[in-house]
Amino acid sequence: MFVTTRTPVIGTSAVRLTDITRRFPGIVANDRVNFEVKAGEIHALLGENGAGKSTLLNILAGFYRPDEGEIFLRDEKTVLRGPADAIKKGVGVVYQHFKLVPNQTVAENVALGMRQPRFFLNLKKIEQDLDELGRNYNLAVRAGAKIGSLSVGEQQRAEILRALYLGATILALDEPTANLTPKETEGLFTAVRRLASQGFAIIFVSHKLEEVVSLASRATILRGGKAVATLELKGQPGEKEQIARLMIGREADIQSELELGMIELLPEKAVKEAASVTPTEPTLVVRDLNVKGEMLNSSVKKVSFEVYPGEMAGLVGVAGNGQRELAEALAGLRKVESGSVLLNGVNLANKPVRQVHKMGLAFLPEDRLGTGSAAGLNLEDNFLLRDYWRPEYSAGPFLRRRPARQGLGEAIGQYSITVGDVYAPARLLSGGNLQKLLLARELRSQPKLLIVANPTRGLDINASAYVHNKLRQVREQGAAVLLILEDLDEAFLLCDQLLVMYEGRLMGQLPPSRTPANLENIGLLMAGSSLAPIHRGMQP
Amino acid sequence: MSLKQRAVKELEIQKYLFTLPPRRIYPSTAILTVVTPVLSVVAALLIAALLLFFSGKDALFILGEIFHSSFVENFSETVVKAIPLTLAALGVALAFRARLWNIGAEGQFYGGVLVATALALSFPGLPAPVIIPLMVAGGLLGGAIWGLLPGLLRAWLDVNEIISSLMLNYVALLLTDYFIFGPWKDPKGFNFPVTRTFSDDSRLPVLVEGTRIHFGLIFAIVAAAVVWLLVSRTRWGFELKVMGDNLKAARYAGINITRNIIIAFVLSGALAGLAGMSEVTGVAGRLQQNLSPGYGYTAIIIAWLARLNPWAIFFVAILFGGLVSSGFTMQRVGVSVGLVTLLQGIVLFCVLGGESLYRRLLYQTALRRSNTVKE
Numbered sequence: 001m002f003v004t005t006r007t008p009v010i011g012t013s014a015v016r017l018t019d020i021t022r023r024f025p026g027i028v029a030n031d032r033v034n035f036e037v038k039a040g041e042i043h044a045l046l047g048e049n050g051a052g053k054s055t056l057l058n059i060l061a062g063f064y065r066p067d068e069g070e071i072f073l074r075d076e077k078t079v080l081r082g083p084a085d086a087i088k089k090g091v092g093v094v095y096q097h098f099k100l101v102p103n104q105t106v107a108e109n110v111a112l113g114m115r116q117p118r119f120f121l122n123l124k125k126i127e128q129d130l131d132e133l134g135r136n137y138n139l140a141v142r143a144g145a146k147i148g149s150l151s152v153g154e155q156q157r158a159e160i161l162r163a164l165y166l167g168a169t170i171l172a173l174d175e176p177t178a179n180l181t182p183k184e185t186e187g188l189f190t191a192v193r194r195l196a197s198q199g200f201a202i203i204f205v206s207h208k209l210e211e212v213v214s215l216a217s218r219a220t221i222l223r224g225g226k227a228v229a230t231l232e233l234k235g236q237p238g239e240k241e242q243i244a245r246l247m248i249g250r251e252a253d254i255q256s257e258l259e260l261g262m263i264e265l266l267p268e269k270a271v272k273e274a275a276s277v278t279p280t281e282p283t284l285v286v287r288d289l290n291v292k293g294e295m296l297n298s299s300v301k302k303v304s305f306e307v308y309p310g311e312m313a314g315l316v317g318v319a320g321n322g323q324r325e326l327a328e329a330l331a332g333l334r335k336v337e338s339g340s341v342l343l344n345g346v347n348l349a350n351k352p353v354r355q356v357h358k359m360g361l362a363f364l365p366e367d368r369l370g371t372g373s374a375a376g377l378n379l380e381d382n383f384l385l386r387d388y389w390r391p392e393y394s395a396g397p398f399l400r401r402r403p404a405r406q407g408l409g410e411a412i413g414q415y416s417i418t419v420g421d422v423y424a425p426a427r428l429l430s431g432g433n434l435q436k437l438l439l440a441r442e443l444r445s446q447p448k449l450l451i452v453a454n455p456t457r458g459l460d461i462n463a464s465a466y467v468h469n470k471l472r473q474v475r476e477q478g479a480a481v482l483l484i485l486e487d488l489d490e491a492f493l494l495c496d497q498l499l500v501m502y503e504g505r506l507m508g509q510l511p512p513s514r515t516p517a518n519l520e521n522i523g524l525l526m527a528g529s530s531l532a533p534i535h536r537g538m539q540p
Numbered sequence: 541m542s543l544k545q546r547a548v549k550e551l552e553i554q555k556y557l558f559t560l561p562p563r564r565i566y567p568s569t570a571i572l573t574v575v576t577p578v579l580s581v582v583a584a585l586l587i588a589a590l591l592l593f594f595s596g597k598d599a600l601f602i603l604g605e606i607f608h609s610s611f612v613e614n615f616s617e618t619v620v621k622a623i624p625l626t627l628a629a630l631g632v633a634l635a636f637r638a639r640l641w642n643i644g645a646e647g648q649f650y651g652g653v654l655v656a657t658a659l660a661l662s663f664p665g666l667p668a669p670v671i672i673p674l675m676v677a678g679g680l681l682g683g684a685i686w687g688l689l690p691g692l693l694r695a696w697l698d699v700n701e702i703i704s705s706l707m708l709n710y711v712a713l714l715l716t717d718y719f720i721f722g723p724w725k726d727p728k729g730f731n732f733p734v735t736r737t738f739s740d741d742s743r744l745p746v747l748v749e750g751t752r753i754h755f756g757l758i759f760a761i762v763a764a765a766v767v768w769l770l771v772s773r774t775r776w777g778f779e780l781k782v783m784g785d786n787l788k789a790a791r792y793a794g795i796n797i798t799r800n801i802i803i804a805f806v807l808s809g810a811l812a813g814l815a816g817m818s819e820v821t822g823v824a825g826r827l828q829q830n831l832s833p834g835y836g837y838t839a840i841i842i843a844w845l846a847r848l849n850p851w852a853i854f855f856v857a858i859l860f861g862g863l864v865s866s867g868f869t870m871q872r873v874g875v876s877v878g879l880v881t882l883l884q885g886i887v888l889f890c891v892l893g894g895e896s897l898y899r900r901l902l903y904q905t906a907l908r909r910s911n912t913v914k915e
């Protein structure tokens with residue numbers, strides 16, 4: 001079963017994607033992407049969230065078929081008919097969230113993916129083979145152990161071994177180090193290097209620049225669904241900075257918003273003056289906040305910052321570095337382990353959501369359909385979602401629908417929400433219209449602090465511009481605004497200060513100026529590097 | 541359409557299937573609301589007729605007999621059966637609104653029966669104006685306690701309520717057996733597992749002279765009105781609806797989910813308990829084995845077919861009441877009782893199938909509608 005004979009000659013093309021385009025409703029996830037990995041090469045795939053990396057991986061894994069473009073495996077034109085077909089043709093994808101059955105052993109998980117033999121399983125044989133394979137590539141795993149009893153690092157090795165055992169010669173690793181300890185990371189890198197030296201083609205998807213420059217020999221950068229550059233990494237100084245710039249330097253969308261006259265930039269001076277003229281108390285003071293996160297790196301660790309009235313602060317960083325947990329903790333949706341959250345001097349840490357909301361903290365989560373709205377209910381219900389308990393909608397135990405209907409009507413008018421039918425479920429609204437509805441709902445109570453996570457994700461340009469303007473308006477009316485942003489251009493456009501998060505820590509507070517030095521600094525902080533002079537290589 | 545696209549679409553449809561239909565029905569699909577169930581029942585009858593035909597019976601005659609007896613000749617018996625079905629289905633529907641799968645109406649029914657029986661046997665001398673309200677309260681309480689158990693387990697420990705509520709059905713049933721085989725057995729009952737007959741004062745009065753339709757009918761109508769008010773007009777009903785759609789959004793809305801799960805289960809159980817109380821005091825007049833021919837389970841089907849609408853439940857319950865009471869007719873015309881169960885199954889199968897198709901159509905219409913307004 002275990003195939004080594006197919007490992008191709010180093011330097012030949014292992015996989016080549018030409019002009020791959022994949023569209024989803026309202027978005028082009030991959031836009032004529034060209035991408036090639038050679039046998040024996042470690043090729044890094046980089047990009048911000050939403051740049052199209054996952055789509056590309058899913059195309060390689062056979063989950064999606066490209067709308068346009070061609071896939072060549074070993075210089076042979078191929079159609080991947082599905083995940084099983086991709087595996088058969090030697091493509092193995094190891095996702096960040098493993099696809100293993102927890103209460104089966106490693107060997108059993110491997111056997112799951114096998115087409116042969118049909119009836120009789122020789123698990124002992126598979127276990128022996130896996131042990132040997134593991135030793136050869138520095139990927140040792142107890143093949144007879146249940147997945148659920150393994151550490152994250154071991155599970156990952158099991159995933160890689162499975163791919164190898166099933167004959168993968170092209171191995172894609174999706175953010176493989178996201179949940180690994182430094183020691184495990186080192187072990188993984190040894191294994192990956194060894195695999196590459198034997199002719200395997202490795203695709204390495206990561207956000208961490210340090211890792212990319214120390215491991216990969218080439219890097220392709222995706223931005224807005226397009227492959228913007230492929231760089232040879234030769235270990236020269238400045239490569240990291242160059243990648244950081246390529247990843248975050250997009251201005252196209254913002255530029256077009258400006259050109260269309262939909263938004264106007266405030267002169268920087270005016271903003272600064274306004275801030276200095278009114279030396280007020282901060283609206284939000286966060287002190288030494290600790291919050292337990294979903295993952296190893298997303299726990300919030302000792303975070304402190306302030307947001308002033310009339311200020312828009314942007315919490316930036318790669319997704320999964322604790323921003324979401326921080327926002328949820330502020331909004332009362334997640335337990336605060338320690339530390340304080342003062343809104344106008346009142347501590348809101350661990351207060352119930354409704355009380356936090358009542359105190360004047362409005363929150364729009366990133367997951368608009370899953371959390372921000374009850375998507376199966378109609379617009380009126382969703383308009384009421386956060387406010388139905390207020391006296392204006394109450395008559396004894398009864399819910400007054402008339403003011404709600406009236407309020408919804410006003411909101412639809414004021415925010416120019418395009419709706420087909422107010423009694424249709426909210427999930428049928430376009431992203432932009434839903435976001436407008438939620439904004440209208442949250443702003444109706446005139447909050448003192450508005451927290452919005454990725455306010456324009458998935459929105460088209462008109463809706464984005466509308467949301468941007470609305471956010472500015474809120475700030476100008478004197479409320480404090482805290483945005484969680486993954487799109488740095490948006491952060492530059494909107495924010496008065498940027499707070500960079502990495503692995504749950506606040507790495508630094510930077511001005512939103514677009515000078516090359518500042519851009520570079522932000523990119524470095526986001527990727528976990530310090531601002532000190534940079535040396536190449538991984539520090540464990 | 542690629543496999544993936546189809547899968548995504550399927551998922552969307554599935555999501556839609558398990559949420560309540562939108563309040564507004566589109567004109568192009570409005571007619572389907574009525575046509576679908578009717579067609580489904582017709583399809584079920586056709587299948588049943590074929591089945592009878594192939595087993596060598598006069599299908600038309602038998603089906604005609606069933607209809608005649610259930611809905612013309614013995615309509616009052618159908619109504620009698622519909623009373624506990626309505627009450628239990630209302631309870632089940634209340635919990636289903638919040639997407640709490642209370643499968644335990646049968647056990648909650650017996651919870652109400654047990655408390656009501658205990659009261660009736662303990663105070664045989666009390667006059668009706670005292671004992672009947674007491675038994676109503678007892679029935680509600682018994683069902684509520686039986687509903688509280690899975691509710692607490694779900695709310696506090698996140699124990700799957702389907703399993704816990706289902707298992708408690710057997711507990712309630714065996715507990716009932718214990719009482720009627722043991723402490724409550726009628727000493728003059730020739731050793732049959734029945735209790736003494738209740739005193740006349742502790743029987744629910746007959747409502748329609750010459751039939752067995754009892755005062756429980758009023759309970760059912762009042763309960764339907766109360767449940768309707770509760771779910772569609774109160775803030776609490778709104779909270780239930782949000783919970784049923786999306787628990788995360790409910791948390792975001794500041795809804796006290798733990799508390800609401802418990803309350804929903806208590807109310808749901810109380811209604812099933814009232815069904816049990818009215819059945820034991822209104823129809824049987826004593827506690828005996830198999831007091832419920834599976835009312836609690838049929839209630840689940842009724843609640844779904846009525847789309848959780850309290851008033852629709854009432855009418856669907858009458859349809860099913862007819863099916864339940866048709867068993868006797870079947871035997872009279874020489875068809876085994878097993879076939880009644882089969883017929884019920886076929887009806888259910890067809891109606892659920894029709895419902896699924898109906899929602900698909902509705903979803904597609906809604907989608908088309910919303911697409912046409914987008915830029």
